[in-house]
Amino acid sequence: MKRLLVLAAAATALFAASAQTFPGSRPITLVVPFAAGGPTDRVARDLAEAMRKSMGGANFVVENVNGAGGTIGANKVAKAAPDGHTLLLHHIGMAAAPGLYRKLPYKPLEDFDYLGMINEVPMTIIGKPQLAANNYRDLENYIRNNSGKLNIAHAGLGSASHLCGLMWQAAINAKDAMTTIPFGGTAPAMNALMGGQVDMMCDQTTNTTGQIEAGRVKAYAVTTARPLSGNKLLKDYPSLQEMGLKSFNLTIWHGLYAPKGTPPAALAQINAALKLALKDPDFIKRQEGLGAVVVTDNRVEPAAHKAFVAAEIAKLKPVIEAAGKFAD
Numbered sequence: 001m002k003r004l005l006v007l008a009a010a011a012t013a014l015f016a017a018s019a020q021t022f023p024g025s026r027p028i029t030l031v032v033p034f035a036a037g038g039p040t041d042r043v044a045r046d047l048a049e050a051m052r053k054s055m056g057g058a059n060f061v062v063e064n065v066n067g068a069g070g071t072i073g074a075n076k077v078a079k080a081a082p083d084g085h086t087l088l089l090h091h092i093g094m095a096a097a098p099g100l101y102r103k104l105p106y107k108p109l110e111d112f113d114y115l116g117m118i119n120e121v122p123m124t125i126i127g128k129p130q131l132a133a134n135n136y137r138d139l140e141n142y143i144r145n146n147s148g149k150l151n152i153a154h155a156g157l158g159s160a161s162h163l164c165g166l167m168w169q170a171a172i173n174a175k176d177a178m179t180t181i182p183f184g185g186t187a188p189a190m191n192a193l194m195g196g197q198v199d200m201m202c203d204q205t206t207n208t209t210g211q212i213e214a215g216r217v218k219a220y221a222v223t224t225a226r227p228l229s230g231n232k233l234l235k236d237y238p239s240l241q242e243m244g245l246k247s248f249n250l251t252i253w254h255g256l257y258a259p260k261g262t263p264p265a266a267l268a269q270i271n272a273a274l275k276l277a278l279k280d281p282d283f284i285k286r287q288e289g290l291g292a293v294v295v296t297d298n299r300v301e302p303a304a305h306k307a308f309v310a311a312e313i314a315k316l317k318p319v320i321e322a323a324g325k326f327a328d
């Protein structure tokens, strides 16, 4: 009996110790700053599953905090308790927001502890199924001939699709040819496009691939410098550069962030789990099927990712200024 009591006491002490150790029994919330069912959400849900495995069964929960092109969700994480239990999974919007918003309620480089990069994803120029243009050349002519009558959807002011639309319209000298229609993420924008309520959109392959394949939207071009020769479905679509838009090159990336001040031990644990998750064959297979490329360890270093985001902010600001539009 005495032995049993000693064992029980030891087990309780062990449980108490492990409950104090990160992450203990509390879940880790991955905040996605866009609507459920969109590309960023897709990456987050796949990553949550891979990190559950790489963190010894830790409980990951995805929370969609959409609005204002990802800035509402990012702000929420910037102000969250820095205990490792609230993380932000964001895309290029982390670097585009300082150019698109003159008044941003958080500082992307100062208010977060950086954990690392996740993947890179090309974008596609797509249209509603009934759009009269059948290839990219037709599309540019169609836009010129219907100037003022067309609209282009995006996932919110400051989103990647907004950024892509701005850059593309500036590159084809059609800044005022289309009305932009903001949504709370790609998922609702895609529904409107498939339903024919909006004419066009530029968005990540993570969500457009399936719809293109099923014929629910028309595809015209990819935004990477070169065509996606390795992708079975998208290899035949031209790049915008090939179509004469010199130096057009837009690739979306995703990264993971914690509120500034998160304990270093928790950060180290999450970073190690992230690195392992990015080597998970199921995760890699899913991402590759959607046209995304999972990054290797050297880009999953917090300092390297922070330097990359700083360089992206510097690169995007003048591009956004040249496009001549702010989100606020």
Ligand code: ASP
Binding pocket: 034, 035, 038, 039, 040, 041, 093, 154, 155, 159, 160, 161, 162, 184, 185, 186, 187, 203, 204
């Ligand atoms: N793809 C969206 C964007 O344009 C965001 C999303 O819904 O994941 O930023």
